[in-house]
Amino acid sequence: MKIENYISNYCHIRNNTVSVNGELIFKEDSNSEFADFSKKGYKQLNLSYSKFFKMDNLSKLAFLGAEYVLNATKIDADDNVAIVLTNRASSLDTDRKHQGSIQDKESYYPSPAVFVYTLPNITIGEISIKHQLKSENAFFIFDAFNADFLHAYASSLLEKEKAESVLCGWVDYDGEAYDCFMYMISKKGQRKHTTNELKNLYKNKD
């Protein structure tokens, strides 16, 4: 018998705005840069987690998206929450910074703190460290948000009992352009886990 799964909570972070389950959490001036916006997003969460400020922008974006979804979902470290994230630009934004530091042979000073973020799946590591998750995880690169793939992958993890719930999403950052849509798939909720629902929610159409 096929078990129904549900989208229990979701979050959008785009255009200097954070919304959770379709409700506006906060909005920044459209001229503000991601550095300021992300700092305010962090402060809004009342966290005391100084490691946030050491993260690259992609990890900050993923971290914030995860925090807003997981806050709404309430999980424990014992819960088996898998993480499946996707994006288009991979870690290109930080890759460029690293490239810039090794471009000149006369001034060759690669930063270890930058280099450690030259993989997109580090974002999952940051979320897992914060929530002490030791679960299944994967990061995939697509041209655009791929609801079909994410639906199939999350459903498979749940059907094969590899996880009790799955934090999924699209977390893309390149330059000052960013887009984050994260959501939790679990066995309880109001919205059925379907590709159409995912496509509509991604576009922010309730």
Added chain:
Amino acid sequence: MEGLKLELKEKIIEQLNLEDVSIEEIGDDDPLFGDGLGLDSIDALELIVMLDKDYGIKLTDPKEGKKIFESVAIMATYITANRTK
């Protein structure tokens, strides 16, 4: 030496992204790792790069850093004795 200590505190805060720490909160003899500022292994590597880039000091053995990076005062003494720029 006092100027160098202040410079080091500024660099540590800026380069290690210590958002919630001010210069006044870092004592000259405060431990930088462990219970002090709580720096981690990546921060230690970043400090090694800083010694090379800003003061022309190349640490060939990263283990040397354990002693040199104990505090701002010890760092300043080491840099004064070994800097090439």
